[in-house]
Amino acid sequence: MKKQIRNLFILDVLVAGLVLFVACKHRSAKPEVEATDEHGQTLMSAVHVADPRAAVQLTKGFYDVEQNAWRWTMKQFSVVLRAPEGASKNGATLQMKFSVPNPVIDKLKAITLSVSVNGQALPAETYTRPGEYILKRDVPREVFHGEAVNVDFALDKAMPPSGADLRELGIVVNTVGLEPK
Amino acid sequence: MKPAIRAAYWVLPSLLCLGIYWLGLKTWFWQDDFAWLSLHLRLKQTGQWWAVLFAPMAQGTIRPLSERAFFLVFYELFGLNAAPYRMMVFATQCANLVLLSAVTRRFTGSSVAGLLAPIFWLVNIALARPMSWNSAYNQILCAFFMLLALYCALRHQQTGHKWFAAAEWISFLAGLSALETMVVYPVLALLHAFCLARQRVAKTLWMFPVAITYAAVHWYVTPEGPSGQYRMHFDAGLLSSLWTYWQWALGVMRMAEITTGWPRWLAPVGTAILSASLLGFAAWKLLHKNWLAGFFLGWFLVVLAPVLPLREHLSEYYLTIPVVGLSMLGAWAVAESLRGRWRWKVVSIAVAAAYVVPSLSATRAATRWYYENALGVRTLVRGVARAHQLHPDKLILLTGVNDDLFWTGIADRPFRLVGAKDVYLAPGSEGNITERPGLGIVSDFVLPPGPALRALEEDRAVVYAVGGLRLVNVTAAYRILARQRWSPSEEPRHVDVGNPLFAKQLGLTWHQIEGAYRWMPRRASLHLGGPSSPNELLYISGYCPAEQVRDGPLKLTVTVEGHVYPPVLLKRGNAPFEVSFPLPPNLVGKPRIEIGLEVDRTFMPSSDSRNLGLVFGTFSIR
Numbered sequence: 118m119k120k121q122i123r124n125l126f127i128l129d130v131l132v133a134g135l136v137l138f139v140a141c142k143h144r145s146a147k148p149e150v151e152a153t154d155e156h157g158q159t160l161m162s163a164v165h166v167a168d169p170r171a172a173v174q175l176t177k178g179f180y181d182v183e184q185n186a187w188r189w190t191m192k193q194f195s196v197v198l199r200a201p202e203g204a205s206k207n208g209a210t211l212q213m214k215f216s217v218p219n220p221v222i223d224k225l226k227a228i229t230l231s232v233s234v235n236g237q238a239l240p241a242e243t244y245t246r247p248g249e250y251i252l253k254r255d256v257p258r259e260v261f262h263g264e265a266v267n268v269d270f271a272l273d274k275a276m277p278p279s280g281a282d283l284r285e286l287g288i289v290v291n292t293v294g295l296e297p298k
Numbered sequence: 299m300k301p302a303i304r305a306a307y308w309v310l311p312s313l314l315c316l317g318i319y320w321l322g323l324k325t326w327f328w329q330d331d332f333a334w335l336s337l338h339l340r341l342k343q344t345g346q347w348w349a350v351l352f353a354p355m356a357q358g359t360i361r362p363l364s365e366r367a368f369f370l371v372f373y374e375l376f377g378l379n380a381a382p383y384r385m386m387v388f389a390t391q392c393a394n395l396v397l398l399s400a401v402t403r404r405f406t407g408s409s410v411a412g413l414l415a416p417i418f419w420l421v422n423i424a425l426a427r428p429m430s431w432n433s434a435y436n437q438i439l440c441a442f443f444m445l446l447a448l449y450c451a452l453r454h455q456q457t458g459h460k461w462f463a464a465a466e467w468i469s470f471l472a473g474l475s476a477l478e479t480m481v482v483y484p485v486l487a488l489l490h491a492f493c494l495a496r497q498r499v500a501k502t503l504w505m506f507p508v509a510i511t512y513a514a515v516h517w518y519v520t521p522e523g524p525s526g527q528y529r530m531h532f533d534a535g536l537l538s539s540l541w542t543y544w545q546w547a548l549g550v551m552r553m554a555e556i557t558t559g560w561p562r563w564l565a566p567v568g569t570a571i572l573s574a575s576l577l578g579f580a581a582w583k584l585l586h587k588n589w590l591a592g593f594f595l596g597w598f599l600v601v602l603a604p605v606l607p608l609r610e611h612l613s614e615y616y617l618t619i620p621v622v623g624l625s626m627l628g629a630w631a632v633a634e635s636l637r638g639r640w641r642w643k644v645v646s647i648a649v650a651a652a653y654v655v656p657s658l659s660a661t662r663a664a665t666r667w668y669y670e671n672a673l674g675v676r677t678l679v680r681g682v683a684r685a686h687q688l689h690p691d692k693l694i695l696l697t698g699v700n701d702d703l704f705w706t707g708i709a710d711r712p713f714r715l716v717g718a719k720d721v722y723l724a725p726g727s728e729g730n731i732t733e734r735p736g737l738g739i740v741s742d743f744v745l746p747p748g749p750a751l752r753a754l755e756e757d758r759a760v761v762y763a764v765g766g767l768r769l770v771n772v773t774a775a776y777r778i779l780a781r782q783r784w785s786p787s788e789e790p791r792h793v794d795v796g797n798p799l800f801a802k803q804l805g806l807t808w809h810q811i812e813g814a815y816r817w818m819p820r821r822a823s824l825h826l827g828g829p830s831s832p833n834e835l836l837y838i839s840g841y842c843p844a845e846q847v848r849d850g851p852l853k854l855t856v857t858v859e860g861h862v863y864p865p866v867l868l869k870r871g872n873a874p875f876e877v878s879f880p881l882p883p884n885l886v887g888k889p890r891i892e893i894g895l896e897v898d899r900t901f902m903p904s905s906d907s908r909n910l911g912l913v914f915g916t917f918s919i920r
Contacts, residue, residue: 148377148680148683148715149378149379149680149683150680150681150683150684150687150716151676151677151680151681151683151684151769152684152768153681153684153685153688153762153768153769153770154766154768154769154770154771155688155771156771157763157770157771157772157773157774157775158774158775159774160774160775160778160779161775169698169765169766169770170763170770170772170775172698172765173697173698173761173772173776173779174775174779176726176779176783181765182765197779197782197783199778263781263782264782265778265781265782266782267782267783
């Protein structure tokens with residue numbers, strides 16, 4: 118057995134030596150790099166929250182992408198959107214596709230979603246049933262005084278962290294955007 | 299045994315190791331790896347190889363072989379190619395498996411136990427991290443020296459050859475340079491001698507003075523004793539920690555914590571069955587005066603003992619070496635029962651399966667998690683390397699960095715390894731990251747809004763979104779977003795005086811930037827944005843030169859908006875300092891506050907015509 122162990126150690130050392138030798142051949146003075154996407158688009162008027170290019174516009178309150186399709190939000194969440202063409206003259210329509218999952222209604226019974234654009238509050242809405250929704254709100258032209266606007270959402274309640282999920286959970290959002298009128 | 303079967307017997311655990319931890323073999327660098335990989339930079343700066351190898355670092359640890367030499371040599375040979383590092387870890391672990399097999403076989407006289415012990419060890423969740431993380435090589439290397447020392451002790455006991463006694467000593471001493479845990483080896487050797495080889499008791503006692511001296515020196519040179527989550531607690535909490543580690547070691551509980559879809563009763567029931575089986579077997583053996591069971595259980599307790607007082611830092615990989623004892627005990631129990639009646643065979647196989655299946659499930663899940671996290675880190679670091687190649691004169695801002703990526707990929711400052719020094723998180727990123735005291739301060743990595751906007755407007759910065767398969771340059775979008783959200787006149791609440799981006803926050807008296815810091819003369823000033831809540835403090839970090847404390851402590855007086863604080867006495871020369879001050883409540887929400895600094899003396903080096911006071915790094919309100 119002593120001989121076998123010795124042989125295995127020798128094998129081990131040889132393997133390690135071979136690894137070192139082979140890897141030495143690949144030592145490069147320059148760091149290895151991975152290509153970057155240099156063509157990230159400019160600010161968008163409408164974003165799909167799962168699009169990695171849009172992540173920069175999700176400024177607050179969004180968790181990581183799930184199922185390559187959607188993100189959970191926190192109790193408060195915000196996006197920055199480019200003002201659509203003609204918005205400073207005609208205003209625009211804010212549209213958000215989202216869903217209120219079953220556990221949220223089971224636990225909280227009802228949730229109220231408030232929204233403001235550049236600080237101007239728009240009518241809130243209360244949801245008492247789970248399901249998919251589209252929130253549409255007219256945004257007056259007065260709020261558009263730059264290239265972009267802050268859109269802030271706030272829920273009156275959110276699911277607190279629990280054993281199954283340590284995150285504070287609000288709703289599940291797919292897309293948010295401003296459409297020209 | 300036929301030669302082919304004999305070869306398979308010894309090689310099988312290593313093949314299983316490759317199968318179970320295949321992803322671990324491919325895992326890139328993460329977390330502390332970057333700190334160790336940066337050692338060569340420190341060596342270049344100071345030229346003091348002995349300090350780089352032996353000075354206490356990371357909670358006062360000194361592990362020259364498993365951390366310092368390992369990373370220095372491998373970085374010199376392979377740079378940021380992770381594969382050779384991983385192969386070295388795996389090669390050492392394969393040697394461990396052979397040693398464990400040989401040791402168990404010798405202890406128990408059973409080939410079956412010799413085969414099962416390394417398998418039981420391999421599947422344990424404790425090994426997931428060491429087999430996926432280069433910084434935990436210390437565990438694997440220490441296990442190697444401990445098993446080798448024990449093997450030599452056994453061979454010395456059996457053959458009487460002095461060479462084995464010398465090899466045991468060499469392994470013991472080498473193990474001390476791998477991990478502090480090796481300091482318990484004399485206790486293990488004594489336990490072994492008491493249980494199984496009384497004639498060796500006197501010989502093992504010679505190791506104690508060495509272990510005690512090592513522990514004393516280690517304690518003495520550690521600058522400020524363990525702090526934060528590494529503070530030691532010697533109270534009844536030790537039992538609670540022991541119970542937690544025991545449950546983790548048996549696998550079922552950890553599986554229920556890590557993976558989903560298991561019924562709730564499974565973890566406590568599984569733990570109870572495994573505990574009863576293992577302890578019942580040990581008790582039965584002890585009743586028959588077979589003290590080997592006591593040695594195996596003692597191994598678990600003795601090797602775990604040094605980490606039990608760290609009740610705020612329970613880590614499953616601390617079990618890496620302790621579970622060797624339980625693996626040997628479990629393997630022996632199964633081997634014994636396989637010699638018995640058929641019902642014992644069925645029971646032992648079922649109990650072994652109750653350990654192996656959940657443990658393997660948890661281990662595989664953990665290994666995949668480490669692999670995927672490290673993959674994200676690799677994309678980030680290599681992407682930043684490419685961005686730096688494309689925009690060498692610009693600072694790089696990162697958006698979309700989440701909590702995991704920050705703590706595994708950014709907090710240990712990996713970008714200096716690819717030559718990119720000016721890399722920051724975009725303003726507001728700290729909202730996505732949870733503070734972890736003791737591991738780093740998130741705001742130190744975030745560029746405040748004012749300087750970020752200025753850099754973007756002056757085309758001195760590029761912004762990359764992180765989180766997809768590659769980094770995406772989103773500078774154009776971010777510039778608009780930044781204009782929308784911030785004002786260039788917004789005062790940062792964090793100032794790095796060694797960074798030219800913050801020069802507008804500094805008063806006129808500061809000296810020019812040198813490297814990543816600035817000297818102040820006798821007096822200096824700067825301004826910051828006011829605190830956002832009355833609980834926030836002003837933190838100041840800097841470096842005190844030896845010349846300034848040669849004639850006694852240096853007085854540093856700080857004023858905030860005219861409020862003078864009692865002077866801080868700096869007593870240690872050639873040492874960094876960090877001080878903090880509560881802020882008056884009336885400053886909350888103020889857009890700008892003035893900070894004044896004054897030292898009670900300056901000095902003028904022979905090669906410099908300037909009056910020098912202190913060196914500063916950062917000022918922040920948080």
